[in-house]
Amino acid sequence: MSRYFRAKIRENLPLNRNHKLLTLETSSPENEPLPGQFYMLGVNRGGYDPLLKRAFSLFRKTSDGFQILYRIKGKGTSLLGGMKEGDMIDMIGPLGRSYPVPETGRTPLVIAGGVGMASVFSLIESIPERSYVFYGAKSKDELFMLDELGALSKGLYISTDDGSLGKKGNIAGVLEDFWGRKHxxxxxxxxxxxxxxxxxxxxxxxxxxxxxxxxxxxxxxxxCGIGACLGCAVRVKSPVSVLQGSEQDFIYRKVCKDGPVFDAAEILW
Ligand SMILES: Cc1cc2nc3c(=O)[nH]c(=O)nc-3n(C[C@H](O)[C@H](O)[C@H](O)COP(=O)(O)OP(=O)(O)OC[C@H]3O[C@@H](n4cnc5c(N)ncnc54)[C@H](O)[C@@H]3O)c2cc1C
Ligand code: FES
Structure with a gap:
């Protein structure tokens, strides 16, 4: 169920110079987000600037709320970064489609680029010691929760653009290496x-x-985050094109309602 509510900031913890971990308390018992779902956060402290809420993934559930891991990028996230313990935030959520639960007997390979870890962390946590995790970032100070990820996964593979930790380069390259060693x-x-x-x-x-x-x-x-404005439309293959394995016909889908999680084979990259 998605709806408007207010959450109280318990902590807005800096992780490095441009990433923070926001811990929110919410008294709503029906607030049960699933891995891959997201929230729209009002960052204007009840004012009008900025008018639009910002989208953030569920990072991790807590006993009385949840956490959000975020990168400070522009105006909205800078304002969020300035919020303090005790401040209240207007929210809508949980929103969107979650990651499908992996069937027993299949091994999930979970891949995160940069702050993409915010979206997949709760998935990894929900299937302890079942997944191989591939985590890439610009440098080692932009990689978070490595001890937890090591304990939660069957194997943790790291890459950084500058080579400061793990393999130098893109995490997709590390995934390619993995195929050579798989059992x-x-x-x-x-x-x-x-x-x-x-x-x-x-x-x-x-x-x-x-x-x-x-x-x-x-x-x-x-x-808007709720399917009303078409601002998030992406092109996906039409059902006929998916069946034919072609990319000839496409339709538009809304990331906020039909996603944010999609089968990669549907997307027109
Ligand atoms: C489903 C989802 C989950 C996300 N999860 C996370 C997360 O967990 N952690 C994280 O760090 N980031 C996450 N992001 C990215 C995050 O939403 C952006 O980094 C954030 O909105 C940037 O806001 P800003 O004001 O700082 O940046 P700006 O670049 O100043 O503003 C970007 C925002 O401005 C608005 N906007 C600007 N132009 C347009 C336009 N043409 N049409 C519509 N709206 C516009 C939108 O609200 C947009 O999100 C997620 C994004 C999505 C869609
Ligand atoms: S963000 Fe408005 S329709 Fe998706």
């Missing part, structure tokens, strides 16, 4: 990914070449 047959794997769109496109191609199903979470710009 399971490919149809046992299932991919989940969130990160910059070019990375998701690379992962979609890798998944397709190995005939592995992949689910990706898209982080398009959003204005």
């Amino acid at each position: 399971e047959t490919e149809d046992q794997y299932l991919i989940y990914a969130c990160g910059p769109k070019p990375l998701l496109g690379l992962i979609a191609r890798t998944a397709s070449s190995h005939s592995i199903q992949a689910f990706v979470s898209l982080e398009e710009q959003m204005a």
